[in-house]
Amino acid sequence: MRFSMPRLPKCSLYHWIFVAALMFSGSAAAAAPERVISAGHSITELVLALGGGDSLIAVDSSTRLPADFRPLPVVGYYRQLPVEGLLAQNPQLLVGGDHMGPANTLKLLQESGVSVLQLPEAETGEQLLENIDRLSSALEKPAAAIKRQVADQLRSLKLASKALAQPPRVLFVRAQQGRGLKAAGTGTSPDSLIRLAGGVNTVDFDGYKQLSDEALLELRPDWILFSSDQAEQLQNGSALLEWQPLLKLTPAGRRGAFLSVDGYALLGGIGLASLKEAKTLNEKLSAR
Template identity: 25%
Template structure:
């Protein structure tokens, strides 16, 4: 609590200094000052700031911010769902830009109560929402025209992807990460499921909801024909050889044919500006693996 009192006094002193100097305070319409200190929470928001060239004021980030490298190298204030006022205030920010999943909400309320600008950007887990997210971040950072251009580019790429002819029916398994001797697989209601559908793949585990570990029996039953896995997940597993040695993998068509696609999960599943292009890359990788050639449209 003493830290909160200190922060309040500091904010008052800074505000008084600005008024004496005749300088305006931060605007509520999203206009910013070069000396402001921002914390960004959420990899999608960080990537959007970077794409809009609006990240110069960012001094810290949360653990989900892995791109661009310059922002990933900044000090971390923790994980977006487990924030603390102390950690955030330790970097002396003026403003926090976050997606809707940051919490606990009480922490964000405490930050606002001590004088920080806390801007929460709606981040629905849908591809259609990416353009709206870009426009919202652009509005908050006085990059409206740049944001509109980027939003239209994203929409054009997603429209081109949607207009591609369907692939031959193909059952895919998306492994996000590995735990123990069973892969952690994406079911319905996940960003990975959305990505598979977007490139015309059938999720072999769509009958389950969320991410779950699955054993040899489930692998044999659902019989995925190809594996999509994050690079981090494959590295954690110990590489491709270790993947094919998982119990039950040899009982699947994917395991027998060693059909594997490795993706950047942050770029593909973050539903940020890079996601549409990553979906196109995934689609082309799938076609190459299946020996088809339907992606004649380019983003």
């Protein structure tokens, strides 16, 4: 008795070819992006920390790359990205914060087949860890090592904050001669940095607002912070006393307690540079 294999219907060959094609296209779509543009310093830091440096093809003007990293094209500022400049780089993925834009640029990129990932600006360490997870998934890079490092830094900062005898009152300002002082309130990167370092923000309004002379006296800051990009202009704080003499009546003014913080640690919410700067700030707050 002879046995023979049953014949497959004629359509089976085409069926399996179709299935194979679907499987191939699915795996191709899920492949890690090889051409990535990062917009925003804190986002670029995370891309590099996750091991995505090889796929990075361009950055925005707010990014400070490591000194030993290869030169990359700069494609505008993350809030005003030009669609032509981005598409000229032939990217597969554009990643940035929730203030990346404009919206029309992002829409045109997506219509051109470019994936766009916007991460919320982290205001807490927990939100930073969530951003790491989302970016890790988009880049298809393992996140365990960097998450352990960040978690250790957050625990260390919490312990250092608790060690402060009393949380110092801290005011972060942007200043221009003849234009008064603007203070950073809740929902800003300086506010997040102050809290990470164990301080208390002297203002509780949202965003940045101009301060009146009366408010300067009522706030009674123990420390006054400003961004490093203004350090020279503000003469490391002494110019503030000339522009706003009432500051001399505050605890910070009497002691000359002015501190410059790394401007890159204030871009795009809490990032890796923010954790490092918060540690430095905590040590200075603890010293006096």
